[in-house]
Amino acid sequence: MAENIHHQETIPAELLGKRLDQALAEMFPDYSRSRLKEWIVGGNVEINGTVITKAREKVFGGETVEINATIEAEVRFEPQDIPLNIVYEDEDILVINKPADLVVHPGAGNPDGTVLNALLHHCPELEVIPRAGIVHRLDKDTTGLMVVAKTIAAQTNLVDALQAREITREYEAVANGIMTAGGTVDEPIGRHSTKRTHMAVTISGRPSMTHYRIMEKFRLHTRLRLRLETGRTHQIRVHMAHIAHPLVGDPLYGGRPRPPKNATPELLQYLREFKRQALHARMLSLYHPITGQKMTWEADIPDDFVKLVNLLKEDTKLNAEEEY
Secondary structure: OEEEEEEEEEOOHHHOOOEHHHHHHHHOOOOOHHHHHHHHHOOOEEEOOEEOOOOOOEOOOOOEEEEEEEEEOOOOOOOOOOOOOEEEEOOOEEEEEEOOOOOOOOEOOEOOOOHHHHHHHHOHHHHHOHHHHEOOOOOOOOEEEEEEEOOHHHHHHHHHHHHOOOOEEEEEEEEEOOOOOOEEEEOOEEEOOOOOOOEEEOOOOEOOEEEEEEEEEOOOEEEEEEEEOOOOOOHHHHHHHHOOOOEOOOOOOOOOOOOOOOOOHHHHHHHHHOOOOOEEEEEEEEEOOOOOOEEEEEOOOOHHHHHHHHHHHHHHHHHHHHHO
16 A cells, blocks of 8 residues: 655745755655655656756745655555554554563564554554654563654654654663662664674764663662663663673573572572563653644553562562561
8 A cells, every 4th residue: 555645835935045855844844854855866856847856956936846756655564453552542643552572563583463563453544654653662572662653744753853852761670780879871882793683882883872860779689760862772771781780681681690699589580580671661751743742651560570679679678687
């Protein structure tokens, strides 16, 4: 399924001297500048009846611009009846609380059974939106809040807001080790030099920043609240491992379980069985991409995370009593 796009407008006089792609971006804010540039280069834009294929072409104002283009679904993905925990929905966006063990987008090893397939079933019109409206992703076993755009205009604005760092995303995590104070990790992240599925702090990586503060201390673990400035793949997991406090259960960056001395049998067993990173997207705050209204959502930590925290609390309390 494809969406045919047709617009015919007069270029405003105040855009005199602007590049064509810049002028179109101001005239048609529903579309990203990169998409508009693709349409120009692809011969889908006419000025006064003449096809223009140079994005740098200057405009004078008063010309008639006509766009005839098609937005194709990138790949045909099948809708699947997979339950979604929808926290909020209107005609422009929806916010979901993603469970563990659910991949966001189809890829190698996960051709279907993803959030994207579920979204197409819940909202079939997302077929014409790139990535079915997905704006940002969570790792397969990271739980919590994600926003999805239901229109191209909403997606364009949300992507711009992400790039401008106008969307706030806060997480909860349990890290290995005793952390004494909060702080910031400001280290570039890129693909690992030898491990294809891993990311790493590397001088050639993209700028990445994670803020963290301590919520609760246990005997050999720390409960954290974290806020992303950027959104790189595996960012929190890589940054915490980089400062020698990898997340509990992280299969890529966490290493072996690290129980405290004389840990309760229940805690020992649960740490061995906890096979996912203890990371949850707790809070999401943004300005609605169409209305501009400030909106904030919170999602309680899931049951397995709750049990982990409770066992760590119990272990800490029991050992404090024994020491006393």
